[in-house]
Amino acid sequence: MNRSYWIVALSLTLAALSLQCAGPRETARLVATPPLVTEAETTAVVRVQRVGKASWIGRDTVRSGRFDTGRLWTFEAPPLDYWEATYGFRPDSAWLTHARMGALRLVFESGRCSGAFVSLYGLVVTNHHCTWESLDLIDRPGEALLEEGFYAATLSEERRLPGLYAEQLLEARDVTAQIARGLEEIRDDVARERLRNRRLERLKQQLEAEVRSRDTTLHVEIVPLYYGARYTAYIWRRYYDVRLVMTPELRVGYFGGDYDNFTYPRYSLDISFLRIYGADGQPLKSPWYFRWNREGAQPGQLVFAIGHPGATRRHMTVSQLEFERDYTLPQRLRLLRRRAQILERYLHQQPDSADIYGLRSVYFALKNTIKATEGQLQGLRDPYLLARKQAAERALRDSMMANDSLRNRYGNVFAQLEALQRSKAAAAPQTAAFQFFGTSTLLSSHILLRALFGYAHDVMRRRGAFAARLAELRREALKIRNWPDSVEVGYITARLEELRDYLGPQHPSVQRLLGDRTPAEVARDLVARTALKDSAAFARLLQEGYLQSGDASVPVIEVLGPLYFTLGQQLDQFEARERFLNARLAALRFAVYGRTVPPDGTGTLRIADGRIEGYAYNGTQAPAFTTFYGMYDRFYSFRGRSGWSLPARWLTPSEAFERATPLNLVASTDISGGSSGSALIDQELRLVGVIFDSNLEGLAGSYIYMPDRGMRAVAVDSRGVLEALRDLYGADRLVLELTAGKLVSDEAEAETLMEMN
Template sequence: MKSKLLLSAILLPAAMAFAQQYGGMWMPTELNEKEMKDLGMKISAKDIFDPSKASIKDAVVQFDGGCTAEVISGQGLLLTNHHCGYDNIQSHSTVENDLLTNGFWAKNMEGELPNPGVTVDFIADIKEVTPQILAGTDGLTGAALDAKVKQNTEAYIASQKVENYQKVTVKSMYYGNKYYAYVIETYKDIRLVGAPPQSIGKFGSDTDNWVWPRHTGDFSMFRIYADKNNKPAEYSKDNVPYKPKHFLPISIKDKQENDFTFVFGFPGRTTEYLPAIAVEKIMNETDPAMISVRDVTLKVLDEKMRTDNATRIKYSSKYARIANSWKKWIGEVEGLKKSNAVGKKQQYEQSLISKNPQIKATIDGLNKAYNEQAPYALNRAYYSELPRNAETLALASLFSSYVEAVDNGTFNAKSLDGFKTRLSEIYKDYESDLDAKVTAQVLALYATKSAPQFLPSGLEKFKDAKANVAVLENYAKNSIITGQANVNGATTYSDINKVFADQASLVKALKNDPLIQLWNNIKGAYVSTTHSKVTSLQADIDALQKTFMAQQMATDKDRKFFPDANSTLRVTYGKVKGSNPRDAVSYGYKTNLAGVMEKYVPGDYEFDVPKKLISLYNAKDYGIYKDKTGDVPVNFTATNHTTGGNSGSPALDAYGNLVGLNFDRQWEGTMSDINYDPKFSRNIMVDTKYILFIVDKFADAKWLLNEMKIIK
């Protein structure tokens, strides 16, 4: 049973006292250096980021637009997560040579595999450009303000003289109160060097996702290639390994609890400065709504997957995708309640008002706007989850958009190729009968939970999930979506190209498709009752939030502020630490190879273990990678404030040496996107000892170790 105890009811031992206050995703040009040094950092802020000379930032890259990676050798060797490189590993896999299952390790540089389209971005410089971007904006609001900011931004970027392999981008911070320019260098020849089998790289898979203790070797290796002048270039066999300005030494020293660490990467999105009313709505309304839709979806899928192995294989990726956010939101709600996030924010707001009475008007305005928006935001939450859970509705939405684009004359040959590819991806793993049961459940939930004013005419008859199945099965008999109706001499299952051979007849048939008509009815009601209202109120909220952010920074002189994450380069820091997330539950700060063997289930898709790893364990052939306990550490936790996008980020010690590879967060602290609390928030990392143990002992890729600087 999940504990509902508030923080005040939990007795924390003295060892759990924290010097760390706010966490934070700090811009590397504006680090909270004093707190970092108070917590144990031995290097300076300039060692981390210095545009004039080599620094740690020259070893950290954004990997393929979404993850982080780091350079770990003088020859451009990159380390990132297995799940960040997963698509590329998959793209090189065949039935005969399954790299996902078997792993891959190049024997030399000639054996490294190119990955067309994959890029890495270095940040060459960061400058504040607020005066330039906000010039001439005094008194402007709404669309006029946005237009002027856009004009100023374009003018600033055009004025910058950069190399032909560089680009400049401008990012808003602090809700539009400040702006920063980034000089970015993009390398385009990125080759796969090595990856463990997914039985190591994804060990624990869905069951262990967001969970501690973890035992996952979530890493892969790539290499950056450049032209003969060490500059970015498109793939060419004549390119050479990139020579970095800096690469990270790798420490395999034992870690101790309370060791200082910091994580350097590209976190995606946080909202740490929301008012109490916003957090209350997330905690009590929108998160529970989205959780409830996924609850029923996962239950339907799980029942079929447990009894049918073919379905389990076909739906494992979909199930994991749906469960990922579901699990995160559940942890977020629990964490917000347990950390008393709303109460703390209410106290903070009153403290601000006592120092600056003008803030009361801003808070009152936010309270009014959020309360007015609440019913519309709740309907948006339910509505947005429909196509995310029911593929039948997702397909109906896609086909509906296609019809609209054809009618508007905006659909071309390139659009068609992309559309057919997207449809093929869905249909290859789509079971219309199973998805009808999912659709029946989510429609019943939507019809039951939504206020009557938001429902389209006729949807009230969908409140009974069992009755819905029969209705949807009847619709399916006459639907192109389900592949049961024939158009242009083919079905969507049998021949996508033939279905689209005569687009005029296809469009005519789609307009009469009962499932598309059902979706258009739902969408039409949403657009007419909710979309414009929720959007206009959000514009009001955004304007008030900008004012509130400025007021916080001007009023709270005792607090050092950092901007919310927005996929730009950031530093977060903390200490290696275990946790006491619930009453009578205590977690240590690290896991070991012995724990992998404790979870081992032969042949299981989540918990199988490769035979060679079992042999190494049985022989205790650990080399220099065992710690003082005699075991190989696998994962560890710390109080670093991370989020999506930090996957693959380097975890560094007090001296800037690589000690771990960030890949996940502990479930009980996922509320850190909204309310970081060092008592509960833990990031999860792969220990460098385990990474090098796998490279050395398991993969026998010692040639890669020779490139690295290993601190023993």
């Protein structure tokens, strides 16, 4: 249960903010760097036997690959020697600076995406699905931008996206010494965590004051890498004025729907164009942009993915992965599927109302997460994957045992992690009962979420919390939107059923909540009588004193609140212990391999190398590129069935439209959640694609990176984007900016210039 998102967890001492744990300072590398190998050389020889109904792999025959932990390189430590030895390409500092400054991190209410500058005038490309949430916020009466798409024919029509801002990485500083010094010597996990957090907060404040004295748009983020074996302070420039330029219809931006999601071959125009404006209200001028490659890439070509991959778990031990397989992922799937069923029913019954509440994009997000989680679970149930992880773990242990210093310092870390997993397993039912409770607006009842905020606010006020902290809590609480009654009933029913099923019907708290009623009866009664389903009423109760209001939700949260925060204390102890042990394990790995192994994904900027290449699948070969012909084949094969239907403009395109143009492609570049919208660039810093997905084989990439097993990043081809903009959307103004670098104020002027050329 990740409670770090909501400020409730920070404000109450009962549940401290979860941050990745600190670790010791960097130790000297004691073992020689592994030799450079190609992906072909990493292919393992696997012997599979049948034992009863189970498959068994002879694990002594499985070899780990050098890049099993990935190729998500940081810009502060690019693997120049490896690139030169593998590809014959060694970029200089100017190339790396341009690649870094051309990339953007897009931050919105419920998540993050990547993007990139693609013109001198602040034009940004990202994914269509990265703008779903924003489209719900800018719909005007009579519009349905998610369904119908949007194109600003003039500069003045570009529409500002509320709640979305962009960040550009300016600088990275190693601050390991300031944070990690002496932490390993502290034996008490909670005391160690508190000291680390105090250091983090103090250093962040110091750096914020320093950089903002120069520029008020700068922001500091201190991120633990290698689970705290290193700490880096990232300095970002933040842009708040982000406007929508163009986004296609949902039917092409999400072509294939949930059926085709995380698959390949793929046929989707999953792109959106935004523009960043400066403080003067004019388009931002930035020399750091990726020129649009009109010729695209070629099979086998070296490319780089520049983006912000989210959390990966490739440095986990086998015992930790087995816990994920047996507890975390199955419990998560149960919750996700039940919430998706509730929303699916509402979307079917009330489609117009669903769009008003933005529930269609919520449903898509849930379905996306379900499919990703299913792929992760399938990966962890693959004995080959675990055998390969075990081979890597065994190699690390052997290196440790061969060195007296490492053995004496880290020899017990694997056993301690195994023991911790057993303790977590004992608490797994309680954890599952409150999974995502109070942490996600997508997965929690908004009534119960508001009740939790009200409970926390009143407890804090009674304990004398500072006015600033209370005000911050109220601001977060008032961001929660209203939801339809029937969705609330469904979500509350599901939560009460989970409490009953995981804690047991005889648990005292379950008895207090349900008595002799069913979860559905309690949920219907609560939704009928509470004022918390209305944002204005909630704001008033929060100000006047929620717990004394007599609202129907108060007896419910007075049962759930203490139970949730008490459980939080126990889980915080587990998490603090695990972060500390992970940090020790990372320090061991860092001592053995140094920076030849990249850190896990952290949502910060990375550069990943790879090639444009297809792969073997389903008894045949997946091509490196797909074309518009494939999209039309899917459309006619399914006769326009939902998921594969096309807008009218796509059914009667102009004669100039060339269906043989590449539309999507695959590359062996490493990605993770958060990579959506990443620029795929060539050696000349030209954009050849925009990453929007992984294939099914790549879903296990959260735990291991195996391009030799068909893991691929899926991207929209730069050629397909231009073809669609020019011959289907008539977006000459946008095409002219991408291809000729000219910013024109309206479509009429662009058409004139295009005709002249």
